[in-house]
Amino acid sequence: ETGVTQTPRHLVMGMTNKKSLKCEQHLGHNAMYWYKQSAKKPLELMFVYNFKEQTENNSVPSRFSPECPNSSHLFLHLHTLQPEDSALYLCASSQDGQGTEAFFGQGTRLTVV
Amino acid sequence: AQSVTQLDSQVPVFEEAPVELRCNYSSSVSVYLFWYVQYPNQGLQLLLKYLSGSTLVKGINGFEAEFNKSQTSFHLRKPSVHISDTAEYFCAVSDRGSSNTGKLIFGQGTTLQVKP
Numbered sequence: 001e002t003g004v005t006q007t008p009r010h011l012v013m014g015m016t017n018k019k020s021l022k023c024e025q026h027l028g029h030n031a032m033y034w035y036k037q038s039a040k041k042p043l044e045l046m047f048v049y050n051f052k053e054q055t056e057n058n059s060v061p062s063r064f065s066p067e068c069p070n071s072s073h074l075f076l077h078l079h080t081l082q083p084e085d086s087a088l089y090l091c092a093s094s095q096d097g098q099g100t101e102a103f104f105g106q107g108t109r110l111t112v113v
Numbered sequence: 114a115q116s117v118t119q120l121d122s123q124v125p126v127f128e129e130a131p132v133e134l135r136c137n138y139s140s141s142v143s144v145y146l147f148w149y150v151q152y153p154n155q156g157l158q159l160l161l162k163y164l165s166g167s168t169l170v171k172g173i174n175g176f177e178a179e180f181n182k183s184q185t186s187f188h189l190r191k192p193s194v195h196i197s198d199t200a201e202y203f204c205a206v207s208d209r210g211s212s213n214t215g216k217l218i219f220g221q222g223t224t225l226q227v228k229p
Contacts, residue, residue, distance in 0.1 A: 004156075031215045042117075043203070043219040056216060090156055097215035099145050099207030100164060104156040 003027040006091050006105035013081065014113055021076040021108045023091030031097035032074040034066060037088040037107070049074060050097040081112045115140040117206050119220035127228050128196055134189040134223045136204030143209040146187040147217065148178055151201040160202075163187065174198070199227045 004025045013019050025032065034046040048056035049068040063085075065077040074091055088109050092102040120135040138144065145164050149157040161172025168180040178189045187204060201224050205217040 006156075033216065042221045043217075045216050045218075048216055050215070092157075092217075094215045099209065099215045099217070101147070101159060101162055102215070102217055104149075104158070106154075106156040109154070 004091055004093055004103050004105035006089075006108050008108060009106065010109045010111075012111045012113060013078070015081055015083075017081075018077070018079040020078065021089055021091075021110075023074040023076075023105055025072055025074075025091075025093040025103070027093060027095075027103060029093040029095050029103070030071050031094045032068060032071070033092040033094075033102065034074065034076055035090040035092065037090055039087075043090070046076075048097070055097070078110075081110075083112050086110055086112045115144070115206055115208060115218045117204050117218055117220035119202075119204055119223045121223050122221065123224045123226065125226045125228060126194055129193045131192050132190065132194050132198075132225065134202050134204075134225065136187045136189065136220060138185050138187065138204070138206045140185075140206060140208065144206045145209060146178075146180060147205040147207075148172065148176070148187070148189050149203045149205060150174075151203065151222075153200075157203065160189070194225070194227050196227050196229060198225060200225060 007022045032049045036044045046060045047066045052068050063080050067075040088107045090107045091105045094102045116139050118137045126132045147162045148160040163180045171177045201222045204220040
């Protein structure tokens, strides 16, 4: 049982589609993160939000667009993706963005065809 | 800049044998250290963390890790593994500094394969 819920768990999309990934945390945390996990690569931090404000964008291409409407919800909007964007996308949250511990969702397995 | 190196990409071990998964980090500031486990098609679950205090930390499922500041290491150990411990293990570090956004920097991961 996790306090961070991601939907959908699996997504197949064409390169011209637009889709969104959703993350919701029920832990009362103030910081939320998007990570990308590709095969044979370390987890890559994509975006950081603290108190709904974006505090880090790790040089992510503009075809990935995050949105954080409140401290409990985080979205990743996708458009015009490439096959190399296929990966497991993980959402995480932490209490205060001070690096003490992050809780992860189960991820969305994205396949771009 | 911070970095994490997990020295072994795969560690095969027989059931009930001891295991050590190695992790070294580099950072110019004080850090927090973590080990996470990932089972197939799942997210990451925290095994244990070092924030301060005793350098030997105990986690879930019988795992423990020791923070060695002089060697900048945080190796994970278990005295007797089970088949169910087969998974991917990730070492991670975060910056204690005031400018920290709470982000974690991960190592490449170590696949623990427990054989019967």
